[in-house]
Amino acid sequence: MKQLLKKALIFLFVFGVSVVLVRFIANYETSAEEGFPSLKTYKVERGLSDDAKKCIECHAVENPGIVADWANSRHAHVNVSCLDCHAASAADKDISKKHLNNIDTKISAVVSPKDCSRCHQAEAEEYSLSKHANTLELIWKIDPWLNHGMNNELERATGCIYCHGSIVKLEDGKLDSMTWPNVGVGRINTDGSKGSCSSCHTKHLFSKAEARKPEACAQCHLGPDHPQIEIYYESKHGAIYKAEGDKWKWDSAPGTWTAGVDYRAPTCSTCHMSGVGDVPTTHDVTERLAWETQAPLTVRPDKFKPWPAKTDWKEEREKMKKVCLECHSPSWTDGHFVRFDKTVENYNEVYYKPMKKRIDDLYEKKLLSKEKNLDEKLEIDMYELWHHEGRRARFGAAMMAPDYAWWHGFYELKKRCMEMDEEIDKILEENKPAKVFDVKGTGGDTTKPKF
Numbered sequence: 001m002k003q004l005l006k007k008a009l010i011f012l013f014v015f016g017v018s019v020v021l022v023r024f025i026a027n028y029e030t031s032a033e034e035g036f037p038s039l040k041t042y043k044v045e046r047g048l049s050d051d052a053k054k055c056i057e058c059h060a061v062e063n064p065g066i067v068a069d070w071a072n073s074r075h076a077h078v079n080v081s082c083l084d085c086h087a088a089s090a091a092d093k094d095i096s097k098k099h100l101n102n103i104d105t106k107i108s109a110v111v112s113p114k115d116c117s118r119c120h121q122a123e124a125e126e127y128s129l130s131k132h133a134n135t136l137e138l139i140w141k142i143d144p145w146l147n148h149g150m151n152n153e154l155e156r157a158t159g160c161i162y163c164h165g166s167i168v169k170l171e172d173g174k175l176d177s178m179t180w181p182n183v184g185v186g187r188i189n190t191d192g193s194k195g196s197c198s199s200c201h202t203k204h205l206f207s208k209a210e211a212r213k214p215e216a217c218a219q220c221h222l223g224p225d226h227p228q229i230e231i232y233y234e235s236k237h238g239a240i241y242k243a244e245g246d247k248w249k250w251d252s253a254p255g256t257w258t259a260g261v262d263y264r265a266p267t268c269s270t271c272h273m274s275g276v277g278d279v280p281t282t283h284d285v286t287e288r289l290a291w292e293t294q295a296p297l298t299v300r301p302d303k304f305k306p307w308p309a310k311t312d313w314k315e316e317r318e319k320m321k322k323v324c325l326e327c328h329s330p331s332w333t334d335g336h337f338v339r340f341d342k343t344v345e346n347y348n349e350v351y352y353k354p355m356k357k358r359i360d361d362l363y364e365k366k367l368l369s370k371e372k373n374l375d376e377k378l379e380i381d382m383y384e385l386w387h388h389e390g391r392r393a394r395f396g397a398a399m400m401a402p403d404y405a406w407w408h409g410f411y412e413l414k415k416r417c418m419e420m421d422e423e424i425d426k427i428l429e430e431n432k433p434a435k436v437f438d439v440k441g442t443g444g445d446t447t448k449p450k451f
Helices: 002-021 050-062 064-071 082-086 097-102 121-129 135-142 153-164 208-212 214-218 228-234 236-247 268-272 313-325 330-364 377-398 402-430
Strands: 024-026 042-044
Touching: 050 064, 050 082, 135 153, 208 214, 208 268, 214 228, 214 268, 228 236, 228 377, 228 402, 268 313, 313 330, 330 377, 330 402, 377 402
Parallel strands: none
Antiparallel strands: 024 042
């Protein structure tokens, strides 16, 4: 009852503020010939500066989709205009010269977490601590594709950095097309800040409802190496969401989105970010984790050397359990985590450690070359053992998707280990170094950026 009363009061306050601050009149004109409504026109009646009104009037003609999104956004309802996010100071490096040629208003196309922090300070601070914000630095620490130049710049621009983020660069005063556009979660912006809020809250609607749905995370968390969205859809949680999610309430105010009232089953954001019970909302997705299940060897988050978390895994496990307990009994919740922990041990001890030992033995005997990674078949096999089926086994168990835990996970691990054992035995018997391949599409810069 308290939750419902709280939500009702928040709704009334938000509705009242939105009505007072901004009102848009949409004029519809139907073309008799085409039978479709014409573009909406927006009249801003009060509350915005003259410069802000000029932005809207111009872009309503040039980019009507952008203005339509903004007009329907919470930003518009509380008088946040284009200039509040895009305005640039004279000292900014990324002032749009094209814009200055047309209108004498300094703006930047890049809106960074630093810009968003003017209103969303806590969220920006939490995000800055997360692996999301720091993922570009993270992959440069550990990724052989980058560190050994095993892919080229175009492959990186169209693939890796679209999710992980680019280092936004300027070329002759213009944004470099190899680094922009980009909304990767670890993007390094020209003002030095890390990340892109529009990775999850896509512009220019910036909807919290959109970010709460699993499809927001599915932009990056999919495919052979981290199929969280496929795993979620297979799970009971995902099945309920697919069947009923269109009827749930997605736009409740932060901290009031409630299990059993607004939604019946969790999404990615419920477990990893949303405020649930007395577990507070966070934009640091590194929280609530007791294991680093994406790493080659599963370790506690504070023991993950490339990016050690500043958390206590026992405290974070308790937070995650509290999320589960909103809908599940203690015996169900405890049983799940006991089984998951044993799954982690099974992967580490039965598959990863023994095969890593065999590969290291070949390196010591100089039967595998250390000059580059991923240019010998066994190196690819070892990479995919943890990066593909090893992750699928662990993620599948964590999120209760049996097909991924077994058929896409441990079954594939068994097969992979058989094939690797056969190849290793052959190399040792012949005492002949493994073939080094001329890998296609290499040549990416191996100079580590300064973060």
